[in-house]
Amino acid sequence: MALKIPVFTCPLYCLLSCRGGSSLSKNSQTSHTPDMSSSSSGWTPRHSQLCMYFDNIVLFTGSFQVGEHGTLLKKFCKGEQQCYLKLMKDSLRPFVPAYHGVVQKDNQDYNMMENLLNNFNSPYIMDCKIGSRTYLENELQLARERPQPRQDMFEKMVAVDPGAPTAEEQAQKAVLKSRYMQWRETLSSTTTLGFRIEGFKKPNEDCQTNFKKTKSKEQVIKALSDFVESNTQIVWGYLRQLRQLRQVLETSDFFKTHEVVGSSLLFVHDCSGKARVWMIDFAKTVTLPPHFRVDHQSPWVEGNREDGYLWGLDNLIDVLTNMLHY
Ligand SMILES: O=P(O)(O)O[C@H]1[C@H](O)[C@@H](OP(=O)(O)O)[C@H](OP(=O)(O)O)[C@@H](OP(=O)(O)O)[C@H]1O
Ligand SMILES: Nc1ncnc2c1ncn2[C@@H]1O[C@H](COP(=O)(O)OP(=O)(O)O)[C@@H](O)[C@H]1O
Numbered sequence: 025m026a027l028k029i030p031v032f033t034c035p036l037y038c039l040l041s042c043r044g045g046s047s048l049s050k051n052s053q054t055s056h057t058p059d060m061s062s063s064s065s066g067w068t069p070r071h072s073q074l075c076m077y078f079d080n081i082v083l084f085t086g087s088f089q090v091g092e093h094g095t096l097l098k099k100f101c102k103g104e105q106q107c108y109l110k111l112m113k114d115s116l117r118p119f120v121p122a123y124h125g126v127v128q129k130d131n132q133d134y135n136m137m138e139n140l141l142n143n144f145n146s147p148y149i150m151d152c153k154i155g156s157r158t159y160l161e162n163e164l165q166l167a168r169e170r171p172q173p174r175q176d177m178f179e180k181m182v183a184v185d186p187g188a189p190t191a192e193e194q195a196q197k198a199v200l201k202s203r204y205m206q207w208r209e210t211l212s213s214t215t216t217l218g219f220r221i222e223g224f225k226k227p228n229e230d231c232q233t234n235f236k237k238t239k240s241k242e243q244v245i246k247a248l249s250d251f252v253e254s255n256t257q258i259v260w261g262y263l264r265q266l267r268q269l270r271q272v273l274e275t276s277d278f279f280k281t282h283e284v285v286g287s288s289l290l291f292v293h294d295c296s297g298k299a300r301v302w303m304i305d306f307a308k309t310v311t312l313p314p315h316f317r318v319d320h321q322s323p324w325v326e327g328n329r330e331d332g333y334l335w336g337l338d339n340l341i342d343v344l345t346n347m348l349h350y
Contacts, residue, residue, distance in 0.1 A: 089134065094142045095124060100133035107282070107306035108135065114278040119269050120303050140290060140302050150224035150251050150291040151304075152340065156215060156332025157324055158286050159205040160308055164326065173198030181207060184236050213239050217343070218336025222288065224251045244343055252293070252347075259347050261299030262291060266341050269301060273320075273334065283318065283329045284309045289340075 087099040098104070108123035122138040141147050175198045181188050188207060193199045199207075212220040216239060223233035224247075238247055252258040266289075273279045286308035293299035312318065312329060320334040 089129065091124075091127065091134075091136050091139075094139050095136050096121075096139045097127060097129070097134035097136050100126060100135055101307045103308075103310065104306045105135050106311075107278075107309050108137070110278050111306075114276055115272050116276045116278055116303065119272060119301070140292060140300070140304075144292055144294045144298065145296065146227035147292050147294050148224070148226050148251065151222040151288045152219050152291065153214070153222050153286065153288050154219045154333055154336045154340070155285055155287070156209075156218045156330070156335060157205075158209060158214060158308075159202055160283070160285050160310060161326060161329060163205075164202050167200050167202040171200055174201055174204065177201060177204035180204070184211065208236070211237055211239065213244055214336075217241070217244065217339040218332045219289075219340050221247050224291075226251070226253075241343060241346070245347055248343065249347060251291075256348055257297050258293050258299050259344055261293065261297065262301060263341065263344050263348075265299065265301040266337065266344070269303075270334070270337055270341065273337070279320070279333075280317070281312055282309050283312055284320070284331050284333045287333075 089097040091097045105123075105126065108120070111117060111120045112123050121140050124136040124138070127134050127136045141149065173196055178189060178193060178197050178199045181199060181204060189199060193203075209215045209220075212235065214220045221235045221238055221244065223231055223235065225231045232250075235247060238244055252262075269289075284306075286305060287303060288305050290302045290304045291299070292302075316329065318328070318330050320331055321338075322328065322330045322332075324330045324332060
């Protein structure tokens with residue numbers, strides 16, 4: 025059973041509590057980072073429209089708060105909790121943040137986890153969403169049964185490509201979520217490479233999240249080179265981590281029995297040369313029916329539950345390897 029303990033009062037609470045489910049990936053194309061006045065606690069919070077961070081400390085999103093003793097609190101999601109509980113006993117344990125149970129704050133439950141940036145000095149942080157699709161099969165089904173046209177998604181679509189909506193969508197000024205998600209996937213490298221860069225943050229620079237149209241290998245390499253500042257030692261460090269992860273995934277019971285959708289790899293390095301990769305975001309990772317098997321590589325067709333996780337990881341490893349020969 026999950027531990028329930030009270031959260032200590034965080035002085036940054038009001039700054040961090042905004043919309044849920046936001047992340048690097050949900051940033052706008054036009055990020056701005058106004059300085060906020062220095063607080064008496066010594067923190068200098070800065071934020072962009074949908075990307076929050078604290079100087080040299082951490083990158084936060086609307087669904088997060090700071091926890092005690094170097095922990096992060098993410099808005100509670102039962103499915104994600106179940107994943108973390110299983111992951112804590114799985115061979116993937118070294119590749120996910122430590123999970124510390126459920127805590128409550130103002131009637132809101134949170135999953136408490138290790139802050140992966142704890143042991144880095146001025147970290148470089150990148151979020152890459154892995155897999156060949158970003159929505160669950162049951163989301164598609166729901167969209168068919170109860171279509172809910174989304175105006176916000178129409179607006180996000182038009183902002184990137186005014187010609188993308190169909191005549192019907194133009195008339196409604198709304199699109200279905202499944203349609204938006206599929207469009208996002210074909211626009212980016214998700215469908216061609218099985219992963220996409222959601223965003224990254226370098227020390228003393230604004231978040232970069234303008235990767236919605238980063239699709240070709242060359243574009244991806246350009247973005248990754250910018251993130252690692254062409255430092256081959258860092259690329260080697262990430263490659264070592266990703267190859268280890270690849271091996272561990274082959275042995276993992278968790279991976280064997282789950283459809284892993286919308287999950288990211290969090291890349292973190294700093295100027296000491298330390299580079300680490302972790303799997304994060306299991307909100308859309310679901311257990312497969314008993315005896316149902318996926319290989320995480322085959323192309324997805326509705327019903328086969330394939331997520332393309334290993335295909336994406338292999339492509340990412342290839343791309344990083346290519347960078348060493350550039
Ligand atoms: O990245 P952009 O183009 O802004 O689109 C976002 C991402 O796909 C989110 O996925 P993730 O959280 O994995 O980044 C998704 O959240 P879900 O995870 O809820 O599907 C959002 O759906 P809504 O939250 O319904 O708006 C969708 O609007
Ligand atoms: N355990 C963690 N330690 C440090 N940063 C994290 C951790 N988990 C998430 N993050 C940061 O928060 C962002 C959003 O996390 P994610 O779990 O994808 O949330 P959401 O589902 O709200 O998008 C990530 O891109 C990363 O920058």
